[in-house]
Amino acid sequence: MSPGDAPIEWTEDGRPRSSLYGDAYFGADDGLSESRAVFLEGCDLPAAWAGRRSFTVAELGFGTGLNILALLDLWRREGPPGGRLHLFSVEAHLMPREDAERALAAWPELAPLAALLLAQWPGKRRGFHRIDLPESRASLDLALMEVGEALSLWEGRADAWFLDGFAPALNPDMWRDEVLQAVAARSAPGARAATFTVAGQVRRGLAAAGFEVRRAPGHGRKRERLEAILPGQGRDPGPAGPVAVIGAGIAGAAVRRTLLALGVEAVPFEAEAPGAGASGNPAGLVTPRLDAGLGPVARLAAQAYLRALDIYAGLPGAVISRGVLQLAATDRDAGRFARIAASDLFPEGTLRLLDPAAASARLGEVTDRAGLDQPGALSLDPRGVLEAWCRAPSAGRIESLAPTDGGWRLSGPSEPQVFGTVILATGADLRHLWPAAPILPVRGQVSWVAAPDPETPRAAGWGGYLAP
Ligand SMILES: C[S@@+](CC[C@H](N)C(=O)[O-])C[C@H]1O[C@@H](n2cnc3c(N)ncnc32)[C@H](O)[C@@H]1O
Numbered sequence: 001m002s003p004g005d006a007p008i009e010w011t012e013d014g015r016p017r018s019s020l021y022g023d024a025y026f027g028a029d030d031g032l033s034e035s036r037a038v039f040l041e042g043c044d045l046p047a048a049w050a051g052r053r054s055f056t057v058a059e060l061g062f063g064t065g066l067n068i069l070a071l072l073d074l075w076r077r078e079g080p081p082g083g084r085l086h087l088f089s090v091e092a093h094l095m096p097r098e099d100a101e102r103a104l105a106a107w108p109e110l111a112p113l114a115a116l117l118l119a120q121w122p123g124k125r126r127g128f129h130r131i132d133l134p135e136s137r138a139s140l141d142l143a144l145m146e147v148g149e150a151l152s153l154w155e156g157r158a159d160a161w162f163l164d165g166f167a168p169a170l171n172p173d174m175w176r177d178e179v180l181q182a183v184a185a186r187s188a189p190g191a192r193a194a195t196f197t198v199a200g201q202v203r204r205g206l207a208a209a210g211f212e213v214r215r216a217p218g219h220g221r222k223r224e225r226l227e228a229i230l231p232g233q234g235r236d237p238g239p240a241g242p243v244a245v246i247g248a249g250i251a252g253a254a255v256r257r258t259l260l261a262l263g264v265e266a267v268p269f270e271a272e273a274p275g276a277g278a279s280g281n282p283a284g285l286v287t288p289r290l291d292a293g294l295g296p297v298a299r300l301a302a303q304a305y306l307r308a309l310d311i312y313a314g315l316p317g318a319v320i321s322r323g324v325l326q327l328a329a330t331d332r333d334a335g336r337f338a339r340i341a342a343s344d345l346f347p348e349g350t351l352r353l354l355d356p357a358a359a360s361a362r363l364g365e366v367t368d369r370a371g372l373d374q375p376g377a378l379s380l381d382p383r384g385v386l387e388a389w390c391r392a393p394s395a396g397r398i399e400s401l402a403p404t405d406g407g408w409r410l411s412g413p414s415e416p417q418v419f420g421t422v423i424l425a426t427g428a429d430l431r432h433l434w435p436a437a438p439i440l441p442v443r444g445q446v447s448w449v450a451a452p453d454p455e456t457p458r459a460a461g462w463g464g465y466l467a468p
Contacts, residue, residue, distance in 0.1 A: 006093035016064060016103045020093065023166035025063045025103065027196070029220025032107045034196070035070040037219035042194025042227045043160035045071070046078040053236050054084045054263070058158035058186070060147055060174060061165045062091035064103040065117050069110045071162075072136050076113075084263035085138035088158065090150040097121040123347055127303045128153070132261040139261055147174055151182035159188050159234050163195035168202055177205045184209035189232025198224045241407050241420015244269060246398050246433065249279030250382055252425035253389035267419070269412065271397035274390040277427050279382045281446055283467035285459055286312060286378040287324050288350070292336040294343050302345045309376055318384030320468055324377035325354075325362050327369045327462040334370040341372065350376060363460060379459045379467040401433045 007019040015031065017024045027034050040046075049055040059067055068087060075085050097118055104114045113136070122129035122142060131140040143150035147165070161183055165174025173179075180202075183193065195202065198215055203226065206213045211228035218224045243259060245252045248270035259266045270276070278284075288305040291298035312318050328334040340346075341353040352373040354362060359371030396413035403409075407420040424430055428441040451457065451468065460466050 006095040006099075008095055008099045010102075014106060016095070016099060018093075018166065021166040021170050023170045026066060027220060027222065031066055032070055032110070034219045035067045036074075038196045038225050039067050039162040039164070039194050040070060040074055042216065042225060043162070043192040044227075045160065046074060048160060048192060048234065049080055049083065052080050052083055052159075052234075054086065055080075055160075056086040056088070056156055056158045056188070057160045057162065058154075058156065058183075059087070059089040059162040059164060060179070060183075061163075062089040062094070062142060063164065064095065064100045065114075066104065066107075066110075067162050067164060068140065069104070069107075069113050069117060072113050072133065072138060073110060075138065076136060079137070083137065085136065086156065086262075087138060087140040088143070088154055088156055089140065090143045090145070090147050092144070092146050094122070094124050094144055123306070125303060125306070125347065127299060129303075130307070134261055137263060147179055148176075148182070151179065151186060154186060156186065157188040157191075157237075158183075158186060159191055161187070161191065161193035163193055163202075168197055168199040172201075175199070175202050175205060177208065180205040180209045184211065184230065187230050188234055189230060190234035191230045193226075193228040195226050196222065198226050202226065242267060243421045243423065244408075244410060244417075244419040245423045245425060246270075246410075247277075247425035247427065247429075248274040248386070248390050248394055249277050249425065249427060250275075250284075250385060251279075251427070252423070253279075253386055255423050255425055257389045266423070268390070268392055268394045269396060269398050269410070270394035274386045274394070275383060277429070278444070279386065281382060282448060283320055284380050284382055285324055285461060285465055285467050286380050287326065287374055287461060288346065288377070290326070290336060290340055290372070292339045294340070294345055298345055306347075306350075309378060312378055312380060312385065315384055315388045317387070318380055318382075320379040320381050321459060322376060322378060324374045324379070324459040324461060325359065326372045326374060327359060327363075327367060327460060328371065329369075329463045337370060337372040350374070362458075364456065364458065369462070377459070398433065 009017045009019050011017050011024060015024050057071060068089060101118055116133060120131045126144050129142045133139060165171050168175045193211060203213050206228045211230055213226060213228045215224045216227050243264055243266040245256050245266045246269045248268050256266045286308055289301040291301060328337060338353055341351045354371040354373055356368050356370060359369060360366045362373055398410050398412040400411045401408055404418055407418050408422045409416050409418050424433060430437045430439055457466050457468060459468055
């Protein structure tokens with residue numbers, strides 16, 4: 001079964017119920033109060049995050065997102081000043097956005113937060129999906145896959161766990177000893193875990209994984225719930241040190257945008273001006289990487305492509321046009337296109353295989369090549385992106401970079417400065433700061449001409465590319 005197959009029925013009192021597992025997503029005694037009692041109180045929130053700059057909560061069983069919204073609501077009201085909340089949740093069968101919307105409508109007090117989450121509800125593609133919630137000083141990484149795989153891939157350390165698979169009797173997979181061991185292994189010292197069930201298997205599994213487990217009075221009709229805690233004292237991870245990003249082209253700007261969404265303000269360095277290199281071209285194409293290996297790298301790139309389209313679409317003035325036709329340069333290309341188009345790498349409709357006649361019609365001139373139409377691909381004005389993401393003034397040209405205690409010493413226009421982390425986003429200029437960089441610059445050239453009418457030419461790639 002692929003993520004996304006989440007057959008839902010509705011109970012008479014309007015709660016979603018999984019026909020796959022035969023269990024409801026939350027109990028009959030007001031799901032929101034239940035979330036608060038079982039998971040927030042069960043993990044000793046807000047007390048557990050007092051004084052923290054950063055706090056991580058992980059959940060097994062994302063469902064409607066109700067627990068996460070209850071948490072964000074508490075964080076908004078009682079989070080530590082200036083703190084960042086990192087959320088991680090796992091879901092093997094993501095429900096359609098419309099079903100989540102219907103379920104969450106029961107709590108008007110959550111409506112503004114629910115709207116932010118629903119607006120970024122991911123498609124059902126397997127993989128990790130990042131949902132930025134800057135208004136809440138939070139970000140959510142949602143792993144759409146089986147719990148075991150998700151826990152083996154996640155690199156975080158949780159301070160609190162919401163264990164919310166369906167009832168163990170109906171869904172034993174979610175409560176296997178190996179899963180609970182992985183929960184402990186991905187926990188920070190002093191981590192807490194909470195769940196609605198007091199099943200013996202869960203109590204024993206948590207205890208065997210190293211948690212101290214205790215029963216607490218349950219919510220509503222449920223007599224008891226579980227609270228668990230690992231030995232040790234929770235504390236903030238050491239400071240990452242100030243971060244420098246060298247280069248203010250698209251790559252540097254995108255890195256800074258992502259860091260900012262995670263609560264890290266990076267210092268930009270740029271020798272000339274934002275977009276002084278190739279990112280200053282008046283247009284560029286955003287197209288998928290066509291990797292017929294169909295392996296993990298291909299999947300990562302496919303997911304990154306879809307996320308990039310979403311992010312660029314939200315920037316005023318960045319998108320010039322939509323739709324790019326990729327033409328096969330060789331017979332091998334044509335085979336590659338066919339293999340990728342027939343795979344499940346991209347959602348339906350992302351790629352359309354065209355024979356030479358259809359490619360000619362799409363191109364507006366005769367070609368004997370097969371084509372791959374990419375209706376969502378973009379012609380992008382990089383300057384629109386840089387304007388949105390490169391507002392901070394840059395601190396000038398860096399001449400050299402040397403390792404030192406606590407990080408890297410940057411020598412540039414003013415006194416040398418030390419940064420814990422330095423990100424080089426200087427394109428082909430990389431060797432200036434890192435002479436042994438294993439890169440091979442490739443010469444490129446673009447020309448631009450005034451188009452006779454704004455509808456032509458349409459964007460195409462064939463080895464070279466043409467962007468309106
Ligand atoms: C009780 S519901 C979670 C309710 C949710 N926390 C909320 O706030 O709405 C359990 C969820 O776990 C998911 N699930 C069940 N078995 C799973 C597994 N083996 N791996 C990942 N997710 C699973 C189900 O699809 C379901 O969405």
